[in-house]
Amino acid sequence: MNEESLSQLYLKDTAFQNLMQRRIFNVLLVASPYDAFMMEEDGRVEEQLYFEYVALNLSSPPRVTRVSRPCEAEELLATKNFDLIIMMPGIDLSETFEGAKNLKAINPDIPIVVLTPFSKEVSRRLSNEDFAGVDYVFSWLGNVDLLLAIIKLLEDKMNADNDINEVGVQMILLVEDSVRFYSSVLPTLYKFLLKQSLIFSTEALNEHEQMLRMRGRPKVMLARDYEEAVELYERYGKHMLGVISDVSFRMGGEKDSHAGLKLAAYLRGRDPYLPIIIESSEEDNRKRVKEFGCQFIDKNSKKFPVDLGSAIMRDFGFGDFIIRDPETGEEILRIHDLKDLQHHIFDIPAKSLFYHASYNDISRWLYSRALFPIAEVIKGHRFKSIEEAPAVRQLFFDLIVKYRKMKNRGVVAIFRKDRFDHYSNFARIGQGSLGGKGRGLAFIDSIIKKNPVCDNFEGVTLTIPRTVVICTDIFDEFMESNNLYPIALSDRPDEEILKAFLSGRLPERLIEDFFALFEVVDKPLAIRSSSLLEDSHYQPFAGIYSTYMIPHVSDRYEMLAMLSDAIKGVYASVFYADSKAYMAATQNVIDQEKMAVIIQEVVGRSVGDYYFPSFSGVGRSLNYYPINDEVPEDGVVETAVGLGKYIVDGGLSLRFSPRHPDKVLQTSELSLALRDTQTRFYALDMREQMISDFKVDDGFNIARLRIQDVAKSGALRYMVSTYDPYDQVIRDCDEGDGRRVVTFANVLQHRVYPLAVLTDFMLSKGSEEMGRPVEIEFAGVIDVNDTSKGMLYWLQIRPIVERKEIVDESILGLPDSSLLLRSNAALGHGTIENVSAIVYVKPQGFNSANNSLIAREIEKINRNFTERNEGYVLIGPGRWGSSDTALGIPVKWPHISSARLIVESSLSNYRIEPSQGTHFFQNLTSFGVGYFTINPSSNDGFYDVDYLDSLPAEYDSRFVRIVRFDTPLAIGINGRKGQGVVVRPDAGIQNDMTN
Known part of the structure; x- marks a missing residue:
């Protein structure tokens, strides 16, 4: 089976959040004060249910409201909604059943359950009552587990059509007509299923997913006669995990002492591999049950719950998957989980693989763990002969690999050193925020997951690098435990701040996590900043903080030292002078910044x-x-x-x-x-x-x-x-x-x-x-x-x-005589307001050898503008921001952060291809800063430097001049057309633009 086929087969994950949509949240209990007291054992049903839910890691325990009589229930139902009504009959049974009929007539969609103590006299009286208004009758044995089982049974029934038939959740059919017996079996069965689901849910990648996976547990459906059992099989039989059935129950309206065996024969005819457990109080039935290939359990056994649990564990696919020799039944191999199956699939003997696949044992084991997509494919694959074993092994292996990759996509997993492996994609260490870049990566991963074409895009796989994020709470812990805030917030040089950070200690518990990471990632690592403010929607801090790269070396302690220093270096960069200047420019407070760190394979x-x-x-x-x-x-x-x-x-x-x-x-x-x-x-x-x-x-x-x-x-x-x-x-x-x-x-x-x-x-x-x-x-x-x-x-x-501002098109059409600047390659969009100063590099005698000196001078000028919270137009030759001084003035963004319009203007003796503002693009767009490229010598744009030179200077040095105007300049950019202008103040336009 090729890659494309595999993708099409099952790369659609189970939407666990869409399961169990209909829930029971509000329960109305109709019981006399005495019955309610006896039921609660001097406690509260609601509290007992709550603790039962918590113990099983279930969400949303129901609230219980109690009334004494059916007539009170009618009054309450007129003003409040309930999802379930539980009625406990008093001395007058008829009042309860008549009341149930009345309540059902008023609210036909609310299930009504009668809960009655068990005795022969009660059973005799029940046989004379009209059950028309009652969905189920249960025998109250004083066990709060029964309430949990009732609620789960009804929720399973409400959600069955969607969850079973649409999603593939499995079903266990219980066929039993004895009220006393199914009241005893159901709590045992649900307790078992919920505990198993809790164990399997730990394969989820985080706590939220773990809770959602619990919804994928097998559902239980109760049939009380032969016809109801057949109807349930006809409706949900394709997704049946197994059947538990009594031998004697009603068939065709009459009690039939062999109805269970007839049902087994019918089911075997439809599905020869369906696991069936037959329970009976008559030992004579054991032999006949064995002839059908079913499991027999003695109802009279004192350890019946244990026997039932063992049979379910063995036959319905729970617990470890035991690989057996089909001839001797001897255990060959024991598989604990999906990862274990992947590692041992090639160790399973061909005859054992053929045997287990033929009986759907593998798919059943996967179904029981809510691994529906992969179970569906394996169940649908027909293993016709033992000679196919090598191909089948490879198919199952490929399926598991693809499934595990898919499960890791779009999920921020909790990093666990025993589970992080080659199929882990994105994990976090700590409980704090992922920071801006971390959130961005998680978002990308979710996009990729929703588009399976990314797995094979014309022969290329689109993915994100394997990533671990150290969350912001680790940053807080590091800063506080090493007392670094005093020096970090000081005006000390960057080198001193870095030295102080490098001497600090990261939390010891990270060491084992880092060693586990080194075992999996055998490539160099990039350690990138991911601060709270980085890449946010309206003030991205693009490229402000450090990114270190370290090579992969075989000595894990050397790797540990490099990784630790790189993390500390990223932390330190929050407090460097450039970062503080940027904070001031964006009006953020430096000590509010929190840093997450991304560790990513390069x-x-x-x-x-x-x-x-x-x-x-x-x-x-x-x-x-x-x-x-x-x-x-x-x-x-x-x-x-x-x-x-x-x-x-x-x-x-x-x-x-x-x-x-x-x-x-x-x-x-x-x-x-x-x-x-x-x-x-x-x-x-x-x-x-x-x-x-x-x-x-x-x-x-x-x-x-x-x-x-x-x-x-x-x-x-x-x-x-x-x-x-x-x-x-x-x-x-x-x-x-x-x-x-x-x-x-x-x-x-x-x-x-x-x-x-x-x-x-x-x-x-x-x-x-x-x-x-x-x-x-x-x-x-x-x-x-x-x-x-x-x-x-x-x-x-x-x-x-x-920027959405509309530009006044009339100013874009002004003649050059009315303009200071015109660009036909303008970056940005909208109107730039409240700028009345121009900082420009003198073109006369310009020499690129002085570019580093000019950069330092402009940094000082920018600092003054920042302190005054004032913007300016910046004009200079070559590429602003290039690290190559031959190409332009090597400023960083914090050095020009108060500029509202940046202009690259070529000189006749210094022509550099325009950079189009690539170095600062994110900051330009986020802050609405314009970027003009002008080449007057080739008539591409206009720059009236003579006019600027003729004006008095606020500042005049060897390299740079500042000119200030009395009123703000009119500056407009149409980014869609690539046109931008700065209007001369004496053109009479600025007042119209800024008023």
Whole structure:
């Protein structure tokens, strides 16, 4: 059975939350004060039920309201709703049954149960009563377990059609007409089932799932004669786990001393493998029962409940699954749980596998554990001969693997060191918040779970990396136990803060969890921040805190030391100067920030001493830079070879629209491809000398490699093309002597890997599920072979907050004589208000060698604006935020956080391709900051620097000048058209815009 067939067969999980929708919450007890007192044993029925529910981990125990007589019940029913009426007859039995008829006439949908003490005299009197208004009669033996059994029996009946026939929940049929006997058996049966379900529910990944799984326990249906039993089998027989039946009960309206045997014969004819337990008080029936291949239990046995429990455990699939030799009956192997079955499936002898599969033993065992999807497939598979055993073993193994992967999807499991394995996907340590990125990853995982196509998307699996989140309560504990707040909140240098954090101790209990993690994840680990404020809907802290990467080494104590230091380093980054500046800019309070930490396997593979993904990238569902046939709603993707830090740092990435992958601007001309494509990339340096002391710079062990050098190894195949200088062409292969050019041509044009459709899927589904435009991060491994094309890992999703303000189109059409700035490549949307200052880098005598000095000066200027809570327009040459000083001024976002409009303006002697604000995109969109690209020398936009130079300066240094106006500037951006303007104050427009 191939991969696609497996996916289609059962990758639809059981919606346990949709089971048991109809519940009994309010019970009306009609009993005399004496009967009620005797029933409660001087206590409260409600309390006893509550404690019974708690002991069995059941939710929503019912509330009990008591009245003395049926007439009082009628009055109460007129004003209040009840789900069940329990009536205890007094001396006058007839009053109770007449009252039941009246109550049933008023409320025909409410089940009515009569609860009566057992005696021969009561039984005689009952035989003369009219049962028309009563659903069930039970014999009260003073055991509160009976009340629980009554409630569960009725709930099972109410939910049977949906839960059994629609979902596949299993059913146990009890056939018994003795009131005294089924009143005794039902509590025993339910107590057994609920305890078994509680044991099996521990396979759930968290407490919420554990509670929901309890709803998948087998249901019990009670039949009191032959016809009722047949009717229940006809309705629910496809999902019957087993039958427990008396021998003597009514058939055709008459008592038949062999009705149970006739029922067994009928059921055996319909399902030869259905487990049947026959209980009888007549020992003579034992032989006849055995002839049917059924289990016999003596009703008169003093250990009847024990015998019944043992028979159910053995025949109905509860307990361990015992693999037996079909010839001798000898036990060969004992399977405890699904994981155990996966590990031992290939150890089961062929004859035993054939035997157990033929009798549906495997599917029955799975059904009893509420593993419906996988049980359904195994039950439906016809194992025709013993020669098929190898194929069947493989099928069952593949089913279990796929099921376990599916169960781990979209669920934030509690990390348990004894259960975290290769199929675990997402787990948390601690009880606090997951933080912004953690929530984003959990959300992504839920999207993937709802779309089975992600398992095989044109040969690629879309997933998230294996992830463990250390929740925010661990951060609180670490901070308090090490007394770190005094130094953290001080103005000490970042290096001192990091040193103090590294000397702190994490909770000791984490050590064993980390060792369990190392056993499963054999790849390098990324330790990423996930603060409460990060990636929130309206103030995302994108890229503010540290992300460390550590290699995988064989010494687990060395791994432990590196992981611990990396976690402490991420914690420390909350309190670095840049973070505090950002907090001030966003008007957040630093000591309200809480940090969760994501520990995640790094996507990629080793190439020599380095480790990196084939590619990484970011995508946005709104594209304000459409070209050719693109529209903004088509989205935009930027991708690059190696680690995604390269894109964050402003390196050259390849930009494409996922719906127009054939039209890549950067590779449309030879000169552009040679000039505007990636020549270097980032990789994790795995050499030992690179993994020593942790530094404030989280990139201390990240290597910057040349594309040309690594391409020779073949590791960049399909992503690079080769430039042939003789023929002046770029060939879409990685062979030859020429320069390697990162074009992704084989991926985007020749479709060897479906990156375009996958990114379009992520952006479309992400926007649809989030209900707003989104930004995503991803990384992938290309590994084209016969069975797959590789993997794509969806790393993050966060909302883009799109400004809705309407722009006054009239100002966009003003002549240049009325403008300070015009851009035809404007990022952002709306009107920027309350800005009256312009900070600009002097173009005269500009030299890129001074860019680092300029960055420090602008940081100081920005700090002054931040302190005054004031915005400004920032203008300068080259790329703002590039880590390469040759390309632009290397500021970080906190250094320019008060800028409301940022402008890249090229000079005649300094032309750098525009970055389009990629480094700050999330912050730009979230805060409504505009980003203009202007190239006056090629008539692409307009910048009146002469006008600014003619005005008096508020600040004037060697590199930077500040000009302030008396009234706010009129600034408008139409992001859909990519147009933006800043109007000159003397044009007379600003008052209209800002009033």
